[in-house]
Amino acid sequence: MTMKKRNNVRNIAIIAHVDHGKTTLVDKMLRFTSTMDVLQDERVMDSNDIERERGITILAKNTGVVYGDYEINIVDTPGHSDFSGEVERTLQMVEGFLLLVDSAEGVLPGTRFVLMKALQLNLKPIVLINKIDRKDADIERTESEVHDLFLDLAINESQLDFPVLYGSSKLGFVTKDPNIQTNSMEPLFEAILNHIPAPESTEDYLQLLVTNLDHSDFLGTIAIGRVFNGQINVGQQFVACKDDYVSKPMKITKIYKFKGLSKVEVEQASFGDIVAVTGFNEPVTIGTTLCQVDKPIPHDYVKIDEPTLSMYISVNDSPFCGQEGKFLTSRQIKERLEKELKTNVALRVDTSDTTDSFKISGRGQLHLGILLENMRREGFEFQVSAPEVIYKTINGIKQEPIEYLVLDVQEEHQGVVMEFLGRKKAEMKNMTHYDNGRVKIEFEVPSRGLLGFRGQFLTDTRGTGIANFSFLGYQPYKGDIITRTKGALVSMDNGSVTAYALDTLQERGTLFVAPGDKVYQGMIIGEHSRDNDLDVNPTKQKKLTNMRASGTDDAVKLDPPRKMDLETCMEWIQPDELIEVTPQSIRLRKKVLRASMRK
Numbered sequence: 001m002t003m004k005k006r007n008n009v010r011n012i013a014i015i016a017h018v019d020h021g022k023t024t025l026v027d028k029m030l031r032f033t034s035t036m037d038v039l040q041d042e043r044v045m046d047s048n049d050i051e052r053e054r055g056i057t058i059l060a061k062n063t064g065v066v067y068g069d070y071e072i073n074i075v076d077t078p079g080h081s082d083f084s085g086e087v088e089r090t091l092q093m094v095e096g097f098l099l100l101v102d103s104a105e106g107v108l109p110g111t112r113f114v115l116m117k118a119l120q121l122n123l124k125p126i127v128l129i130n131k132i133d134r135k136d137a138d139i140e141r142t143e144s145e146v147h148d149l150f151l152d153l154a155i156n157e158s159q160l161d162f163p164v165l166y167g168s169s170k171l172g173f174v175t176k177d178p179n180i181q182t183n184s185m186e187p188l189f190e191a192i193l194n195h196i197p198a199p200e201s202t203e204d205y206l207q208l209l210v211t212n213l214d215h216s217d218f219l220g221t222i223a224i225g226r227v228f229n230g231q232i233n234v235g236q237q238f239v240a241c242k243d244d245y246v247s248k249p250m251k252i253t254k255i256y257k258f259k260g261l262s263k264v265e266v267e268q269a270s271f272g273d274i275v276a277v278t279g280f281n282e283p284v285t286i287g288t289t290l291c292q293v294d295k296p297i298p299h300d301y302v303k304i305d306e307p308t309l310s311m312y313i314s315v316n317d318s319p320f321c322g323q324e325g326k327f328l329t330s331r332q333i334k335e336r337l338e339k340e341l342k343t344n345v346a347l348r349v350d351t352s353d354t355t356d357s358f359k360i361s362g363r364g365q366l367h368l369g370i371l372l373e374n375m376r377r378e379g380f381e382f383q384v385s386a387p388e389v390i391y392k393t394i395n396g397i398k399q400e401p402i403e404y405l406v407l408d409v410q411e412e413h414q415g416v417v418m419e420f421l422g423r424k425k426a427e428m429k430n431m432t433h434y435d436n437g438r439v440k441i442e443f444e445v446p447s448r449g450l451l452g453f454r455g456q457f458l459t460d461t462r463g464t465g466i467a468n469f470s471f472l473g474y475q476p477y478k479g480d481i482i483t484r485t486k487g488a489l490v491s492m493d494n495g496s497v498t499a500y501a502l503d504t505l506q507e508r509g510t511l512f513v514a515p516g517d518k519v520y521q522g523m524i525i526g527e528h529s530r531d532n533d534l535d536v537n538p539t540k541q542k543k544l545t546n547m548r549a550s551g552t553d554d555a556v557k558l559d560p561p562r563k564m565d566l567e568t569c570m571e572w573i574q575p576d577e578l579i580e581v582t583p584q585s586i587r588l589r590k591k592v593l594r595a596s597m598r599k
Helices: 022-032 049-054 081-091 109-120 139-153 186-195 330-343 365-377 411-423 453-460 499-508 550-555 566-572
Strands: 009-016 061-067 070-076 096-102 124-130 164-168 173-175 207-216 220-229 231-233 237-242 254-259 262-266 268-270 274-278 289-291 309-314 348-351 357-362 382-385 392-394 397-410 427-433 438-446 466-476 488-491 509-511 523-528 534-536 577-581 586-590
Touching: 009 022, 009 081, 009 109, 009 186, 022 061, 022 070, 022 186, 061 254, 070 186, 081 109, 081 207, 096 109, 096 139, 096 186, 109 139, 109 466, 124 139, 124 186, 139 164, 164 186, 173 186, 207 274, 207 330, 254 268, 309 330, 309 365, 330 348, 330 357, 330 365, 357 365, 365 382, 365 566, 365 577, 397 411, 411 427, 411 438, 411 453, 438 466, 453 466, 453 566, 488 586, 499 509, 499 523, 499 534, 566 577, 566 586
Parallel strands: 009 070, 009 096, 096 124, 124 164, 488 534
Antiparallel strands: 061 070, 164 173, 207 220, 207 289, 220 274, 231 268, 237 289, 254 262, 254 274, 309 357, 309 382, 348 357, 382 577, 392 397, 397 438, 397 466, 427 438, 488 523, 509 523, 523 586, 577 586
């Protein structure tokens, strides 16, 4: 078989640490090639509500532009290592990648993580130093950090030969010389055409690797993937193959290519094309290859990294169950988790000993938190246990997941932060002092040491610290770590919270509830200032006598309650506690509600 090439096609992934400008850059590339109307809103690639609110990319996206005679397929990937399942599966579809690095923030753990994944797949690199319009941009330092990172991670020498471009996604320009600002994206497109290889095919038979799944009520399952060999036509018969599995023959009903934000229907697609296809009457999973009926030969696919964190999700059995949610039963929760498994490749779900509880495992707190937040918004009610890290035994030694943590703090906060991390068994690897009075400190720290880290870190640095971390790998168990040092204030009564009761309770600790909130026995209403749990009555009313008017209650001065969102709760809770999640509320409670039973 002779080697075939499609010189007019390029496939490229855009990778970076979170918030370094990937999604904005894709917007500008669509506008520059007139693929999309200028009037549409910014960050068009972020389609999901949570992505727009948080300004992060969770799901990998596909788009395509036409530049002159060339078709360029672009994949926008997430930068959080929690969504590495998304990164790993999308990098399989491309020949090269564009690494974006923020000129002020420099190389961060996410940069290291996504670059390592791309170089392991032997993809061709282009580097773009972004945001050079920032006042605090340090282009020389960032460029030297990028070269050091490539030296550290490259698998062969050819990966060290890459073009470096400079630009600003926000202002929509890319240049070869950082001192010359243009108003064009042309240097970027020229670099893609000159440095990213064209797709090649070695076989004549069909191989289409599925890397993403979608669903439509009219067309059923939609498989998104790349044609690696041969070609595919509407009406053609095919089989789905994965490892030893081969499906019954099925028939392609529709093929779509990606152009801008829309899918364009086509009659056929050839090797090198990234397409969406329909026509499935049997289940298909990510990592499946669509093959000719007479040649069921699956294409290799990258194994996804294993989960590092697990928690239990179960039916809500609190006294308030069923008041706010639509979906309450274990069957509904199970169906929702099974649906998630089809597209969320890094998630694992195991049924536990009881029928109404499921163990979910993922790539980190954010990965699991986003799934729970999506379920809450869809109308589910459930409760979840404290997250636990997943240990492994390798060569008879207990090993635990380790994170690579990079902190950027003011010098005066350096001591208190390092002392806190010392208690969490963190090892300092590097420290850099900057002229502006800030310090960059790099650590290797056990994943379990970072549970509850965020809130304490923001307190210690008065909200001025920046923390970034990504999964590094497994290392031998580091020993016991002190977790939360304060107990809980637990309600011993059912009813409505009164200002009178909170007035006396607020000196005992930090409150999570406000007057008028409904509480039940065993619900956690605050954090005790000491290390033990304390049972309290937040519903206590003032005794009225003819000597005192009830109006003096107005003089009560309460501190505002601490807002506990889902992720803060995941960091805060202990193994004997649960988070109750409903569409309107997030509450904390003890697993055993009655105080006498807990003793």
